[in-house]
Amino acid sequence: MKRIAVYPGTFDPISQGHVDVVLRGLRLVDRIVIGVAENTAKAPMFDLATRLEMVRRVFADQPRVEAVAFTGLLVELAQDCGACAILRGLRAASDFEYEFQMATMNRRLSPELETVFVMAREDYTFVSSRFIREIARMGGDVSSLVPPAVLPFLPNQG
Numbered sequence: 620m621k622r623i624a625v626y627p628g629t630f631d632p633i634s635q636g637h638v639d640v641v642l643r644g645l646r647l648v649d650r651i652v653i654g655v656a657e658n659t660a661k662a663p664m665f666d667l668a669t670r671l672e673m674v675r676r677v678f679a680d681q682p683r684v685e686a687v688a689f690t691g692l693l694v695e696l697a698q699d700c701g702a703c704a705i706l707r708g709l710r711a712a713s714d715f716e717y718e719f720q721m722a723t724m725n726r727r728l729s730p731e732l733e734t735v736f737v738m739a740r741e742d743y744t745f746v747s748s749r750f751i752r753e754i755a756r757m758g759g760d761v762s763s764l765v766p767p768a769v770l771p772f773l774p775n776q777g
């Protein structure tokens with residue numbers, strides 16, 4: 620039986636840190652479904668279709684990775700995909716509180732679904748989509764922070 624994990628996020632935009640988490644996850648499971656959340660509460664810079672398109676381009680040559688958009692509960696997406704786990708990345712201790720709350724709530728909603736954390740590579744611990752958006756908007760170079768396929772989507776690059 621194939622092991623599937625769901626990797627959810629806003630991906631506004633997808634960063635090298637996110638890619639690193641997916642590559643680490645692929646060592647643990649057979650397939651990863653990247654769930655791009657609508658997340659209107661965060662007022663994303665990119666609309667859902669564009670965020671999904673960016674993720675799909677990044678993993679276009681990775682047959683074990685699929686990307687889907689979702690607007691409902693993460694646990695429902697996981698169930699629909701037949702996933703046994705939720706994959707999340709941890710950068711620093713400051714991520715823990717939020718991740719702990721989310722993992723605990725998701726376990727309450729779906730007790731058989733395990734949240735698995737992987738630690739991002741050291742040189743990506745400071746990378747966040749928020750900083751990438753801010754730096755790009757202000758004309759800074761973010762080429763080392765996002766996958767090459769994402770760069771054309773960002774303002775003031777190249």
Ligand code: PNS
Binds near residue numbers: 656658692694722
């Ligand atoms: O990249 P982010 O913004 O940290 O990801 C947050 C995300 C998408 C994982 C979270 O907002 C989420 O799971 N949204 C889907 C709705 C849901 O299931 N909410 C209950 C979470 S306990």
